[in-house]
Amino acid sequence: MTVITFITPDGMSRDVEAETGMSVMQVAKRAGIDGIIAECGGEMVCATCHVFVRSEELLDRLPPRSAIEEDMLDFTSEPRRSGSRLSCQIPISDRLAGLVVEIPGTQV
Amino acid sequence: MEKPGLTERIVIVGAGQAGCQLAVSLREMGFAGAITLLGDEAGPPYQRPPLSKAFLKGSIGSDALCIKPEAYFSERSITFRPASLVEKIDRRAKNVVLTTGEAISYDRLVLATGVRNRMISIPNADAPGIVYLRTLGEADALKAEMMSRRRVVVIGAGFIGMEFAAVARQAGLEVIVVEQADRSMSRAVSKQMSSYVEARHRSEGVRLEFNAAADAFKLDAFGRLEALRLKDGRDIEAELALIAIGVIPNVELAETARLQVRNGILVDDSLTTSDPAIHAIGDCARYMHPLYPERSIRLESVQNAADQARFLAGAIMGEVARYDSVPWFWSDQYDLKLQIAGLCGPTDTAELAGNPASGSFSVRHSADGRMTALETMNQAREHMLARNELKRFLAANADLAGKAPVIADTSIHIKA
Ligand SMILES: Cc1cc2nc3c(=O)[nH]c(=O)nc-3n(C[C@H](O)[C@H](O)[C@H](O)COP(=O)(O)OP(=O)(O)OC[C@H]3O[C@@H](n4cnc5c(N)ncnc54)[C@H](O)[C@@H]3O)c2cc1C
Numbered sequence: 001m002t003v004i005t006f007i008t009p010d011g012m013s014r015d016v017e018a019e020t021g022m023s024v025m026q027v028a029k030r031a032g033i034d035g036i037i038a039e040c041g042g043e044m045v046c047a048t049c050h051v052f053v054r055s056e057e058l059l060d061r062l063p064p065r066s067a068i069e070e071d072m073l074d075f076t077s078e079p080r081r082s083g084s085r086l087s088c089q090i091p092i093s094d095r096l097a098g099l100v101v102e103i104p105g106t107q108v
Numbered sequence: 109m110e111k112p113g114l115t116e117r118i119v120i121v122g123a124g125q126a127g128c129q130l131a132v133s134l135r136e137m138g139f140a141g142a143i144t145l146l147g148d149e150a151g152p153p154y155q156r157p158p159l160s161k162a163f164l165k166g167s168i169g170s171d172a173l174c175i176k177p178e179a180y181f182s183e184r185s186i187t188f189r190p191a192s193l194v195e196k197i198d199r200r201a202k203n204v205v206l207t208t209g210e211a212i213s214y215d216r217l218v219l220a221t222g223v224r225n226r227m228i229s230i231p232n233a234d235a236p237g238i239v240y241l242r243t244l245g246e247a248d249a250l251k252a253e254m255m256s257r258r259r260v261v262v263i264g265a266g267f268i269g270m271e272f273a274a275v276a277r278q279a280g281l282e283v284i285v286v287e288q289a290d291r292s293m294s295r296a297v298s299k300q301m302s303s304y305v306e307a308r309h310r311s312e313g314v315r316l317e318f319n320a321a322a323d324a325f326k327l328d329a330f331g332r333l334e335a336l337r338l339k340d341g342r343d344i345e346a347e348l349a350l351i352a353i354g355v356i357p358n359v360e361l362a363e364t365a366r367l368q369v370r371n372g373i374l375v376d377d378s379l380t381t382s383d384p385a386i387h388a389i390g391d392c393a394r395y396m397h398p399l400y401p402e403r404s405i406r407l408e409s410v411q412n413a414a415d416q417a418r419f420l421a422g423a424i425m426g427e428v429a430r431y432d433s434v435p436w437f438w439s440d441q442y443d444l445k446l447q448i449a450g451l452c453g454p455t456d457t458a459e460l461a462g463n464p465a466s467g468s469f470s471v472r473h474s475a476d477g478r479m480t481a482l483e484t485m486n487q488a489r490e491h492m493l494a495r496n497e498l499k500r501f502l503a504a505n506a507d508l509a510g511k512a513p514v515i516a517d518t519s520i521h522i523k524a
Pocket residue numbers: 121122123124125126127146147148149155156157158159160192193194195220221222223241242243268358361389390391392407408409410411413436437438439440
């Protein structure tokens with residue numbers, strides 16, 4: 001079990017236990033976290049599971065963005081920043097223990 | 109001003125993509141009244157698209173499909189009742205009646221009943237091994253069947269049939285697709301797009317039979333599926349058949365309540381039916397879209413379900429607007445990502461851009477010199493740009509809605 005922290009737009013944070021093999025998006029949805037919509041279910045066509053990765057130290061442990069993810073991040077509702085990722089593209093592993101992600105104010 | 113809905117009771121029939129999103133959005137927007145979400149399926153609301161893709165492949169499990177967990181609803185005072193089939197609407201008493209006889213009162217009712225599979229009516233169609241794909245239960249059963257069968261025939265080359273064919277082929281099954289029309293996905297995509305996708309299926313070893321009509325299933329001595337007999341007399345051997353010949357909108361509740369229905373529940377540009385206290389959203393709703401004023405539409409897509417739900421929540425909370433979200437759709441087959449922004453019309457001009465041999469290209473549709481839709485193959489950026497272009501066009505032509513006939517108008521003749 002890996003614990004992931006979600007910071008919601010109102011500044012509240014919530015720790016969620018995450019199972020290896022799921023994506024950060026799936027973890028958020030299963031926990032009913034507001035602001036992760038993930039309309040397409042992880043197929044990289046909706047860009048409504050956008051997050052800002054806060055944990056600088058873990059950034060290089062994340063898998064690199066694919067070309068499609070790069071494209072989709074240019075069309076997110078809240079403009080992308082350096083830590084922007086689609087949370088469906090971050091698979092949970094032990095190496096991500098303590099990951100903190102911030103949820104943007106809007107997804108659509 | 110008092111926020112709307114302090115004492116208002118909203119009842120939502122259908123706990124799928126649209127119904128669930130509506131409940132969620134209403135609370136997010138501060139609706140303070142009572143929300144009851146009734147669904148006939150068991151368990152929490154889930155997403156269907158992965159059922160013919162990642163879920164069927166086994167790359168995600170059923171817990172990854174859920175839209176919101178059950179606890180979410182109780183935390184937000186949403187009364188979510190799974191396994192509750194609504195049998196009747198009583199418009200005069202303003203209540204809905206469940207099969208158990210229980211009546212639930214509403215001030216505002218929202219129908220989000222979706223669609224159901226069109227069943228095939230040829231001999232032996234109820235034999236074991238003849239399956240459909242729409243619900244999680246059906247997807248589970250299909251997955252199990254795929255493990256023990258070698259040869260599958262798919263009837264219907266629409267999106268679901270073709271997506272399933274790709275997954276089944278990748279799982280090592282022999283796959284034959286039988287389709288009445290002369291090409292795949294013909295209702296929604298251009299000839300160029302159909303042939304590109306078909307070429308890929310063929311190169312993967314899928315057999316495609318177009319202009320072919322199913323006549324009967326042949327069973328073995330144990331009553332199991334052995335072959336599909338075609339009208340031209342040929343037999344296609346298969347131990348498993350997936351029927352994907354389209355859907356029928358769930359309009360019966362609306363119809364018996366004497367709401368206007370025409371292959372979909374008719375709604376106006378605020379998604380209201382012919383009864384001002386009743387709305388319809390998602391796959392079951394038919395409406396006029398300002399981008400396509402020449403015909404009414406009923407879309408089966410996540411975008412349509414989710415955007416209509418969010419729009420309606422806003423409208424209930426007092427936002428004044430017309431529903432005009434840009435339609436978009438996608439289909440994943442193998443590593444092909446087919447996307448459509450807008451809707452391709454039957455009389456549109458279609459122009460190819462890019463070289464299909466390169467693996468990424470687009471087909472631009474236009475009418476009267478203006479883009480109506482863009483189909484893309486493996487071009488996420490172009491797809492998103494097209495969505496924005498259509499959105500800008502709508503914003504710049506806000507008067508378009510005025511020209512579109514309002515569908516729930518009484519001048520519309522209802523099919524007897
Ligand atoms: C296998 C598959 C793959 C798909 N792939 C894609 C895709 O790639 N992209 C895309 O955009 N779309 C896709 N779709 C379509 C998408 O899933 C639908 O458009 C979407 O689910 C529509 O949402 P809805 O709420 O209108 O209907 P649904 O999600 O179908 O929900 C309607 C619910 O209402 C319930 N109901 C009906 N009548 C009653 C009643 N009387 N009482 C109580 N409950 C009732 C139904 O049982 C159902 O649970 C796919 C669909 C399927 C089946």
